[in-house]
Amino acid sequence: MNGPFDFTLGLGDDALIAAQRLAEWTTRAPEMEEDVALANIALDQLGAARLLLSYAGELEGAGRDEDALAYLRDDREFRNALLVELPNGDFAVTMAKLFFLAAYQLPLYAALAGCADERLAAIGAKARKESAYHLDHGALWVKRLGDGTEESHRRMQAAVDQVWPYTHELFAADPTAPVDPATLRPAFDETVGAVLAEATLTLPGSGWAPAGGRTGVHTEHLAFLLAEMQVLHRAHPGAHW
Amino acid sequence: MYGNDFSAPDGASDEAPGSGLLGEVEAAEAELRAAAARGRRGSPSPDEDLAAYFAEVVDAEQKIEPRDWMPDAYRRTLIRQIAQHAHSEIIGMQPEGNWISRAPSLKRKAILLAKVQDEAGHGLYLYAAAETLGISRDELVQLLLDGRQKYSSIFNYPTLSWADVGAIGWLVDGAAIVNQVPLCRCSYGPYARAMIRVCKEESFHQRQGYEILHTLAHGTPGQQAMAQDAVDRWWYPSLAMFGPPDGDSTHSGQSMAWKIKRFSNDDLRQRFVDMCVQQAEILGLRIPDPDLRWNEERQAYDYTQPDYDELMRVISGDGPCNRERIAHRRAAHADGAWVREAAAAYAAKRAEQREKVAA
Numbered sequence: 001m002n003g004p005f006d007f008t009l010g011l012g013d014d015a016l017i018a019a020q021r022l023a024e025w026t027t028r029a030p031e032m033e034e035d036v037a038l039a040n041i042a043l044d045q046l047g048a049a050r051l052l053l054s055y056a057g058e059l060e061g062a063g064r065d066e067d068a069l070a071y072l073r074d075d076r077e078f079r080n081a082l083l084v085e086l087p088n089g090d091f092a093v094t095m096a097k098l099f100f101l102a103a104y105q106l107p108l109y110a111a112l113a114g115c116a117d118e119r120l121a122a123i124g125a126k127a128r129k130e131s132a133y134h135l136d137h138g139a140l141w142v143k144r145l146g147d148g149t150e151e152s153h154r155r156m157q158a159a160v161d162q163v164w165p166y167t168h169e170l171f172a173a174d175p176t177a178p179v180d181p182a183t184l185r186p187a188f189d190e191t192v193g194a195v196l197a198e199a200t201l202t203l204p205g206s207g208w209a210p211a212g213g214r215t216g217v218h219t220e221h222l223a224f225l226l227a228e229m230q231v232l233h234r235a236h237p238g239a240h241w
Numbered sequence: 242m243y244g245n246d247f248s249a250p251d252g253a254s255d256e257a258p259g260s261g262l263l264g265e266v267e268a269a270e271a272e273l274r275a276a277a278a279r280g281r282r283g284s285p286s287p288d289e290d291l292a293a294y295f296a297e298v299v300d301a302e303q304k305i306e307p308r309d310w311m312p313d314a315y316r317r318t319l320i321r322q323i324a325q326h327a328h329s330e331i332i333g334m335q336p337e338g339n340w341i342s343r344a345p346s347l348k349r350k351a352i353l354l355a356k357v358q359d360e361a362g363h364g365l366y367l368y369a370a371a372e373t374l375g376i377s378r379d380e381l382v383q384l385l386l387d388g389r390q391k392y393s394s395i396f397n398y399p400t401l402s403w404a405d406v407g408a409i410g411w412l413v414d415g416a417a418i419v420n421q422v423p424l425c426r427c428s429y430g431p432y433a434r435a436m437i438r439v440c441k442e443e444s445f446h447q448r449q450g451y452e453i454l455h456t457l458a459h460g461t462p463g464q465q466a467m468a469q470d471a472v473d474r475w476w477y478p479s480l481a482m483f484g485p486p487d488g489d490s491t492h493s494g495q496s497m498a499w500k501i502k503r504f505s506n507d508d509l510r511q512r513f514v515d516m517c518v519q520q521a522e523i524l525g526l527r528i529p530d531p532d533l534r535w536n537e538e539r540q541a542y543d544y545t546q547p548d549y550d551e552l553m554r555v556i557s558g559d560g561p562c563n564r565e566r567i568a569h570r571r572a573a574h575a576d577g578a579w580v581r582e583a584a585a586a587y588a589a590k591r592a593e594q595r596e597k598v599a600a
Contacts, residue, residue, distance in 0.1 A: 016347075020342065023341050023342060023350075023354055024342065026334065026338045026341055026354070026357055026358075027334045027335050027338045027357075027569065027573065028569075028572075028573045028576070029573065029577065030573075030576070030577025030578075030580035030581055031577060031580070031581060031584075032331065032361055032364060032365055032368075033365065034577075034580075035334075035358075035361045036358055036361045036362055036365070039354055039355075039357065039358035039361070040358065042354060043351060043354055043355060043358070046347065046350060046351050046354065047351065049347070050347050050348075050351070053347075066347050067346050067347060070347055071345075071346075090576075091576075091577070091580050143587065144583055144584050144587040145580070145583050145587075147587055147590065148582070148583025148584065148586045148587045149579070149582050149583050149586045151579050151582075151583070152579055152580070152582070152583030152586075155579070228342050228343060229342060229343065231343055232343045232344075232345045232403055233345045233346070236345070236461060236463055236464060238461075239345075239460055239461050239463070239464055240456060240460060241345040241346040241348075241349055241403075241453075241456060
């Protein structure tokens with residue numbers, strides 16, 4: 001990554017794409033209470049995305065606002081980690097994605113809250129409280145599903161196996177960034193280890209570590225997500241909404 | 242959101258959106274507090290006629306509470322009405338939820354997501370109110386999934402463009418508020434209190450819908466056309482939300498006597514029309530009714546009635562989206578079964594562990 005613009009854009013894209021995926025659950029959640037909870041988390045991610053993208057636009061200095069960045073970039077210009085663009089899958093896959101994302105975002109935003117850049121520090125201070133709730137929520141479901149029924153255990157383990165490889169990309173070293181993601185790994189590993197143990201789940205042994213999101217080389221899934229997200233905005237160039 | 246179109250008993254009228262409607266809600270809230278402060282005459286004596294006591298409480302504009310004796314038919318009517326209202330909130334998430342992923346700006350996306358979330362919250366709140374009458378949420382949800390209880394037929398129409406999100410806010414939420422504000426004074430306490438909270442949020446939603454349409458109507462020619470098309474499609478179904486004309490409305494008389502319902506369907510519909518005409522002018526959008534005109538004598542607008550045959554077809558299951566809406570709800574319920582079972586199993590294991598520790 002390259003300086004605070006790329007860094008901020010990457011975090012903003014993580015939050016935006018996570019929000020878009022979580023919002024897909026609306027009206028589909030396993031319980032009505034969960035519909036409310038997932039919408040809450042999606043709203044938090046969307047709120048963080050808006051702050052981060054707006055600031056990224058300012059750092060870039062090319063006159064792009066949050067909507068220009070969200071709606072008028074193609075997939076190769078997005079800088080989110082692959083983890084967040086993966087399809088929702090079943091509820092277990094969504095909870096695996098949420099749990100891993102929150103276990104990364106919480107120490108990230110906490111570190112950001114103490115960084116030298118005042119704007120990023122303010123965003124981090126706000127978002128870390130929200131991430132703490134996301135982590136609680138994700139961890140609770142990972143435990144419920146992991147240590148629930150035979151069926152839920154099977155699904156939750158399969159979800160962890162599927163999603164885990166995508167976590168490594170989150171911690172690629174970037175010593176010049178306001179917060180070097182590599183420094184967040186110990187906190188993440190500790191959280192994940194404790195929760196999975198309680199959930200009677202194990203981490204897969206494979207060393208496969210897909211990456212590319214931070215340089216704009218994504219999975220096949222992102223272009224479809226963007227096509228849907230951007231279709232209306234792009235159909236009316238220059239319109240206000 | 243909620244209409245009065247399933248031939249169920251229901252509430253009635255109120256005034257213009259914005260400050261007027263909210264004023265009504267606040268007045269109802271003040272009334273509720275005043276009634277509580279006055280206090281009801283003490284409990285009925287052991288040999289007192291319970292029906293007479295019930296009538297006395299209702300006549301005195303006091304609230305019936307869950308533990309009070311009430312006529313079976315009153316209880317059944319309320320369960321049906323509150324459940325239908327709750328179902329409407331839950332099914333009503335679908336047409337608007339349809340546009341969350343494509344909302345044209347991040348701000349609009351956030352507002353819409355929050356709105357749909359509010360509806361889930363209203364649903365939960367209303368199911369809880371229904372549960373005070375001695376029926377469980379699970380039973381009510383099953384009645385919805387089995388097609389044995391209805392939801393407002395307006396949600397069986399599709400949302401074809403972004404402007405439909407605006408039209409739903411302005412017209413559908415607007416009609417729902419006109420219907421619901423009088424319910425804030427319903428004789429059954431838990432329902433009245435739920436409605437006060439729901440109405441406050443609905444009025445916020447209506448304003449957001451109005452704002453979406455206002456932006457579109459003052460935007461590009463393409464946006465203007467989108468807005469007008471949405472109003473053209475949603476106008477008559479919104480009028481139908483007030484239910485069949487008074488002459489054909491069942492249940493109404495008894496519900497009025499019980500102070501569940503306070504105004505007739507036609508009175509409410511008229512109030513809604515009168516309120517919309519002025520707002521449409523400000524929006525710069527045309528209400529699709531060539532016969533809409535001010536009647537000096539009645540001091541109200543003459544307007545074309547909605548197609549009640551169409552309403553009956555939609556109520557009976559043959560609207561554009563009836564099958565889709567229920568299939569969607571059933572699929573979500575079925576797909577979530579293993580998750581709910583897991584949560585129950587996990588909770589049981591934890592309880593067992595706690596018992597062991599305690600022993």
